[in-house]
Amino acid sequence: MLNKKNILPVLLLVQIIILKIISFFPEWIERIYSNRFYVYISNFSRILFGWIPFSVGDLIYFIVGFFIIRWIFRKFKNRKLDKNQNWKTVSMEILSFLSVFYFLFHLLWATNYHRVPLFEKLHIQKEYSDADLLDFTKKLIVKTNEIHSRIVKNDSLKVVFPYAQQQVFADNIKGYSNLSKQYSFFKYENSSIKKSLISLPLTYMGFAGYLNPFTNEAQVNDMLPMPNFPTTAAHEMAHQLGYASESEANFIGYLASIRNDDLYYQYSGYSFALKYCLRNWKIRDEKVLEQLLPTIHPGILKNYDDSQKFWEQYETFIETGFKIFYDNFLKLNQQKDGLDSYSKFVDLMVNYYKTEKV
Structure with missing residues (x-):
């Protein structure tokens, strides 16, 4: 049975495979994603954040960067942990983060890389x-x-x-x-x-x-x-x-x-x-x-x-x-x-x- 901690890393691989497959169908991406779903989600985002006078995205990057640095500090300050177990846990956590990042990145915008030229x-x-x-x-x-x-x-x-x-x-x-x-x-x-x-x-x-x-x-x-x-x-x-x-x-x-x-x-x-x-x-x-x-x-x-x-x-x-x-x-x-x-x-x-x- 798949460990709950491994679900997101496995989903990262699944996402990569799915994206690779659908990239062979740019007309479908153009019609379904770029001209429909993306139009709605991008307009919603611009309505939600456009009125704010400063860059919310930059602020989010600052916050995420802070938590990443704090996570790195906490993970590596105690070197007494079992090295093999520690590196396995760290690797799974990194892959989990990348899985969520990859999903949101392509859901909210990057699938457009594969649209009709x-x-x-x-x-x-x-x-x-x-x-x-x-x-x-x-x-x-x-x-x-x-x-x-x-x-x-x-x-x-x-x-x-x-x-x-x-x-x-x-x-x-x-x-x-x-x-x-x-x-x-x-x-x-x-x-x-x-x-x-x-x-x-x-x-x-x-x-x-x-x-x-x-x-x-x-x-x-x-x-x-x-x-x-x-x-x-x-x-x-x-x-x-x-x-x-x-x-x-x-x-x-x-x-x-x-x-x-x-x-x-x-x-x-x-x-x-x-x-x-x-x-x-x-x-x-x-x-x-x-x-x-x-x-x-x-x-x-x-x-x-x-x-x-x-x-x-x-x-x-x-x-x-x-x-x-x-x-x-x-x-x-x-x-x-x-x-x-x-x-x-x-x-x-x-x-x-x-x-x-x-």
Whole structure:
């Protein structure tokens, strides 16, 4: 007979097997989980926590972290216990905790990793040529330059964002509202977007924000340079809508930003997309990059330089360690490119704009 203490560890294995099986049926996940169950549970969570001015999810992490540390201290302070028995008990307790965590994580959000890919929903291709990328990058440069000129009236001046962070959270909803007129499945309701209480640790880890899967709060690093802030927040809002893929969240966040009626939000989106295209060229062909850079307004490049300097001042081994961890986490969750999946949204953009105007 199965010992009660072993039930949760055994259920962890059962959950892994079940999830592996249902991952072969993305259409079922899209229809039953992502477009039904998840819509209800995520909206309920945002209604429940969205009105609270601080991050409940961060607070929960603090509390859980405290109890984990206390548990570790209590378990290992008495070394007189039978080592074999002690390690067996500890292992079962750890697996029990992981079992509950795994269940809630996938029930409340992470099953979305296995839904129908966005390129299929939008009926766009996955592959593109260097010529396609070059054509798109040039068009993007023209558009970003245009928006930049309309804001600052001087090619050499960088954009200084005039809005407070809380206003960005409210204004981003307008971008999603405009986007949902074309794609109803991007409709965003019941706002729950917050500045993270752990923004400094997030910065050292190299993260601009994250979605708390247990409270469905979009957490944004409030230390970010402001031109980056709107599209980062829009990215986390895309996660709230159930788009777990980082490349898809980047793409949706970009679309929501450029559909905003305000030029500053459009600039955030276009400059964000252009930066990823330039990174792509740095990998593909640096000579092409060198030819493209002089065609970009100096003020835009100054904004890029500000962002780079911001992240460089917080670079430590901590960031390296967490990025290795997160890279493997993404690979375990249907994103085989790991952290490189963030850049894969260039694939979506290039192919999307084969039929749409930049």
